[in-house]
Amino acid sequence: MVRDFTNQPLLPEQARSLIKLARLAPRAGNTEGVRYSLLEDENVTAYWDITLSGNKREIFPWPGLLNAPTLIIVWVSPESYVQRYGENDKKSTGLGKGESEWTTPYWWVDGGMAAMSILLAAESQNLGSLFFGIFDHEARVKSEYGIPEEYKAIGTIALGHPAKQQRPSKSTKRDRATLDELIFDT
Numbered sequence: 037m038v039r040d041f042t043n044q045p046l047l048p049e050q051a052r053s054l055i056k057l058a059r060l061a062p063r064a065g066n067t068e069g070v071r072y073s074l075l076e077d078e079n080v081t082a083y084w085d086i087t088l089s090g091n092k093r094e095i096f097p098w099p100g101l102l103n104a105p106t107l108i109i110v111w112v113s114p115e116s117y118v119q120r121y122g123e124n125d126k127k128s129t130g131l132g133k134g135e136s137e138w139t140t141p142y143w144w145v146d147g148g149m150a151a152m153s154i155l156l157a158a159e160s161q162n163l164g165s166l167f168f169g170i171f172d173h174e175a176r177v178k179s180e181y182g183i184p185e186e187y188k189a190i191g192t193i194a195l196g197h198p199a200k201q202q203r204p205s206k207s208t209k210r211d212r213a214t215l216d217e218l219i220f221d222t
């Protein structure tokens with residue numbers, strides 16, 4: 037992940053091309069339940085004004101993150117999954133009865149797949165990216181960009197060109213498990 041960006045903008049249509057690739061990500065039941073906010077210019081400024089205001093911005097350890105010219109927010113609609121799984125070909129799963137029926141809520145799975153597709157596509161175009169949380173700012177962010185009530189946030193992806201110096205996050209220091217540790221013995 038990249039947390040320090042230069043001011044260089046993306047190419048025209050480049051951010052849309054990343055979302056175009058994410059359209060092809062796997063989605064449960066081919067439900068069309070994932071949406072995106074594509075933020076540039078004053079919409080990026082508004083995002084940081086909401087999520088990093090006043091004193092919090094002064095002490096924020098990654099000021100270079102705010103240089104990212106483009107932000108993409110990934111949204112999902114749980115309702116559309118419930119509706120889709122109530123249709124004839126999926127009815128027998130029982131998942132059309134309501135969100136509480138879902139042991140694995142596929143809206144989170146699909147949203148993660150869509151977000152990962154954008155991260156991979158960005159990497160393949162030599163862009164830097166960071167996936168990060170919206171936390172308790174979700175309601176205000178939704179209201180700022182006119183997102184319909186039923187949508188829930190997966191998170192935000194900052195996109196741009198990496199600065200030469202990167203300040204890693206503390207959690208980056210944690211080692212990755214070995215391959216053998218990751219695969220359960222059977």
Ligand SMILES: Cc1cc2nc3c(=O)[nH]c(=O)nc-3n(C[C@H](O)[C@H](O)[C@H](O)COP(=O)(O)O)c2cc1C
Nearest residue numbers: 037038039166167168169170191205206207208209
């Ligand atoms: C669900 C999720 C939430 C994350 N939230 C944040 C976040 O709020 N802030 C942040 O700086 N990084 C966030 N990250 C990025 C992780 O910290 C990052 O993947 C990790 O540091 C590994 O970085 P690397 O890919 O550069 O090794 C998040 C990643 C995921 C998958």
